[in-house]
Amino acid sequence: MRAVVQRVSHASVVADGADCGGIGKGLCVFVGVGRDDDGRDVEWLAGRIGGLRVFADGDGRMNLNVSQSGGSLLIVSQFTLYGDCRKGMRPSYDTAMPPENARPLYEMFAERCRRIGVPVVTGVFQADMAVSIENDGPVTLLLDSKKTF
DSSP, X not given: OEEEEEEEEEEEEEETTEEEEEESSEEEEEEEOBTTOOHHHHHHHHHHHHHOOOEEOTTSOEEEOTTTXXXXXXXXXXXXXXXXXXXXXXXXXXXXOOHHHHHHHHHHHHHHHHTTTSOEEEOOTTSOEEEEEEEEEEXXXXXXXXXXX
């Protein structure tokens, strides 16, 4: 699984014209599911996101995770994270998992993130979405469960 994680002051998502909700301070997580992903990837990615120390402590150092900071998560599915742009001008999505197989892993990921103990808002899987973000920092991180060592 791949994720682009952005620390945000606030973020919201609208899917197919319907407001899905938003968050204040927290992390906006764009997540893509790869063809070879399974439950181990879900667990690794959710654990990593829950533990990321990217929020300021009392001394202004990035020492707190999303739970410790009182933040929330906005999770948005984004298969385009598996876009391969090395050949031609049109990205290839051959390494993205087909939607019917990716949906259960995406939903498992969102549920696993809820167990972190922070509020979680999600977009709508496979919908046309408009995401509004105010990136805080800016802090933007790339995570890939297949590149853990």
